[in-house]
Amino acid sequence: MNEKKQLTNDDLNSVTTHQELLELIHQKDIKVDNVLDKIAYYQELQKLQIELVKFQKWVHNNKKRVCIIFEGRDAAGKGGTIRRFIEHLNPRSMRVMALGIPTEVEKGQWYFRRYIKHFPNPGEIVFCDRSWYNRAVVEPVMGFCTDLQYEKFIAQVPEFEHMLYEDGIIIIKFWLSISKEEQLKRFKSRLMNPLKRWKFSPVDQKGQEFWDTYTKYKDQMFTRTHTSYSPWIIVKTNDKRNAKLESMRYVLSLFDYDGKNKTTTNLFPDPNIVMRYYRSSNLTD
Numbered sequence: 001m002n003e004k005k006q007l008t009n010d011d012l013n014s015v016t017t018h019q020e021l022l023e024l025i026h027q028k029d030i031k032v033d034n035v036l037d038k039i040a041y042y043q044e045l046q047k048l049q050i051e052l053v054k055f056q057k058w059v060h061n062n063k064k065r066v067c068i069i070f071e072g073r074d075a076a077g078k079g080g081t082i083r084r085f086i087e088h089l090n091p092r093s094m095r096v097m098a099l100g101i102p103t104e105v106e107k108g109q110w111y112f113r114r115y116i117k118h119f120p121n122p123g124e125i126v127f128c129d130r131s132w133y134n135r136a137v138v139e140p141v142m143g144f145c146t147d148l149q150y151e152k153f154i155a156q157v158p159e160f161e162h163m164l165y166e167d168g169i170i171i172i173k174f175w176l177s178i179s180k181e182e183q184l185k186r187f188k189s190r191l192m193n194p195l196k197r198w199k200f201s202p203v204d205q206k207g208q209e210f211w212d213t214y215t216k217y218k219d220q221m222f223t224r225t226h227t228s229y230s231p232w233i234i235v236k237t238n239d240k241r242n243a244k245l246e247s248m249r250y251v252l253s254l255f256d257y258d259g260k261n262k263t264t265t266n267l268f269p270d271p272n273i274v275m276r277y278y279r280s281s282n283l284t285d
Contacts, residue, residue: 005030041241047265048248049088056125058257060093063122065169068251069131072176073214073285074204075186077237077244081176082127084244085251089125098129111135111153112160119169132157133173136221141213142203154224161230171230172254174247175222175277176237177284180211215285222277232277236284239273246273 005028015021025032059066068085070078079098086094097118106114112132120126130138135153139145145153164171178186187204190196207214226232233250237243249269252260260267 041245044245044265045084047263048245048252049084051252051260051263051265051267052085052248053088053090054259055252055255055257056089056093058255059125060090060123061258065120065122066125066172067120067128067164067169068125068172068174069128069133070174070176071130071133071137072174072237073178073183074201074207075183075190075199076176076178077240078129078176079199080240081174081237081244081247082129085127085248093123094125094127095120096127096129097131111149112156119164132160133221133225136225137214137217138203140217141210142206154220157225158227158230161225161227165229172233172251173230174233174235175218176235176243178237179284180208182238183285184208218285226277234275234277236273238284242270242273246270250274 007024007028007030011024011028012021015024058064070082072078082096086096095118097115099114099118102114115132118126132153135145135150136157140147140150161171187200187207190200190204222232235243235247235250246269249267252267253269
């Protein structure tokens with residue numbers, strides 16, 4: 001790097017404000033767009049997380065029951081988005097539901113039973129890293145359920161969710177939409193990172209191979225389970241940062257919680273990133 005594109009100690013000592021530093025960086029033609037974008041993201045994230053803390057307090061004080069579901073293809077960003085949601089929340093009135101393979105006993109029970117016991121208590125928010133919708137997409141694609149089990153499930157879902165709605169449980173259903181190319185890129189990244197390799201499962205290996213079959217069952221799920229009382233909310237997630245921020249905005253936009261009028265940021269989600277499902281939608285995946 002030549003002298004012009006370096007910041008010296010004298011340069012740094014000569015500035016006293018952020019604006020002066022930015023002007024100096026511009027004068028020296030130093031490319032820092034990625035750094036500035038990252039700084040802007042974390043600043044906005046913190047503002048939205050402050051609103052989530054206020055929202056959680058309102059849920060607790062008003063004994064609301066909120067269940068936020070995150071569904072999507074493998075590597076769409078479900079776990080990472082949930083982590084940003086809960087990063088500063090009070091664990092005493094918040095839980096994450098991420099169920100494993102059902103036991104033999106659970107396999108013999110009504111399909112929804114093992115999920116019901118994890119529903120939010122009054123004053124609590126539950127974040128679902130996948131949900132009963134496993135049977136709508138993953139299980140039929142992978143052969144983990146029969147055609148009869150699938151049809152029975154897909155017919156019961158609207159009635160099941162209507163009962164929850166009538167009982168006062170607020171359900172928000174996110175589908176994190178990722179392109180086939182971006183999914184492959186993230187799979188490769190997981191395999192190269194020893195800290196993330198555990199995320200790559202045998203089911204993930206089939207994600208690319210069975211892409212079109214996943215699409216078929218996903219579309220059927222939307223058509224048969226998108227209702228006025230429990231709609232599907234599509235989030236485009238090829239850009240992880242925007243997806244996380246806009247998902248938070250969507251949740252916050254739904255509630256008139258205490259202190260909302262004093263927010264320091266925009267609480268209206270970008271309709272180009274977050275949108276309700278419509279049969280004519282042109283989705284990323």
